[in-house]
Amino acid sequence: ILNVEQSPQSLHVQEGDSTNFTCSFPSSNFYALHWYRWETAKSPEALFVMTLNGDEKKKGRISATLNTKEGYSYLYIKGSQPEDSATYLCAFVNAGKSTFGDGTTLTVKP
Amino acid sequence: DSGVTQTPKHLITATGQRVTLRCSPRSGDLSVYWYQQSLDQGLQFLIQYYNGEERAKGNILERFSAQQFPDLHSELNLSSLELGDSALYFCASSPSGNYNEQFFGPGTRLTVL
Numbered sequence: 001i002l003n004v005e006q007s008p009q010s011l012h013v014q015e016g017d018s019t020n021f022t023c024s025f026p027s028s029n030f031y032a033l034h035w036y037r038w039e040t041a042k043s044p045e046a047l048f049v050m051t052l053n054g055d056e057k058k059k060g061r062i063s064a065t066l067n068t069k070e071g072y073s074y075l076y077i078k079g080s081q082p083e084d085s086a087t088y089l090c091a092f093v094n095a096g097k098s099t100f101g102d103g104t105t106l107t108v109k110p
Numbered sequence: 111d112s113g114v115t116q117t118p119k120h121l122i123t124a125t126g127q128r129v130t131l132r133c134s135p136r137s138g139d140l141s142v143y144w145y146q147q148s149l150d151q152g153l154q155f156l157i158q159y160y161n162g163e164e165r166a167k168g169n170i171l172e173r174f175s176a177q178q179f180p181d182l183h184s185e186l187n188l189s190s191l192e193l194g195d196s197a198l199y200f201c202a203s204s205p206s207g208n209y210n211e212q213f214f215g216p217g218t219r220l221t222v223l
Contacts, residue, residue, distance in 0.1 A: 031209075043217060045112075096166025098155040100153040
């Protein structure tokens with residue numbers, strides 16, 4: 001059974017704070033790592049697909065880095081806004097199968 | 111709106127019954143994925159189809175089956191339903207495989223009474 005861990009489980013920050021969370025995954029047989037943003041009562045929304053060691057992706061104020069050798073990915077949010085409040089999920093893809101972490105729930109207070 | 115549609119939105123049925131969930135992928139997407147989210151569990155990958163063929167299988171019970179049709183829509187069949195099958199079932203689609211972003215549908219909420 002593959003183990004994908006996300007930390008912290010939840011995070012409360014003030015508007016304007018920058019924050020980051022971690023996704024840890026097995027360092028062998030890596031295919032891809034997906035990051036999703038999941039708002040309450042909605043569907044998961046793809047943020048990034050990370051495929052190469054050293055890969056760094058950016059979308060607006062959100063960026064992600066990848067270290068496949070040590071088995072982790074970081075998601076960074078710069079200058080958090082209340083609309084960033086959501087659960088952020090990572091999914092480790094191996095042999096076509098996705099294994100999800102439990103997510104980090106971010107709450108941004110105005 | 112992701113462009114992925116799922117029907118029905120809600121389904122209430124009894125134990126022992128059989129139901130079919132339907133998914134239409136985004137235009138041009140060849141891969142369809144099915145996921146289950148139960149109350150006490152995170153998102154679980156069930157199965158992936160690519161252009162009509164099964165490509166990857168996850169924690170899908172033997173009572174469950176899926177298929178992808180020539181028009182690329184997919185159906186997930188759940189039979190001999192148990193209370194524990196109550197969950198939110200998502201379908202997602204992508205252009206091809208694991209290196210593509212997946213676009214999730216709105217989900218089907220299944221309640222088994």
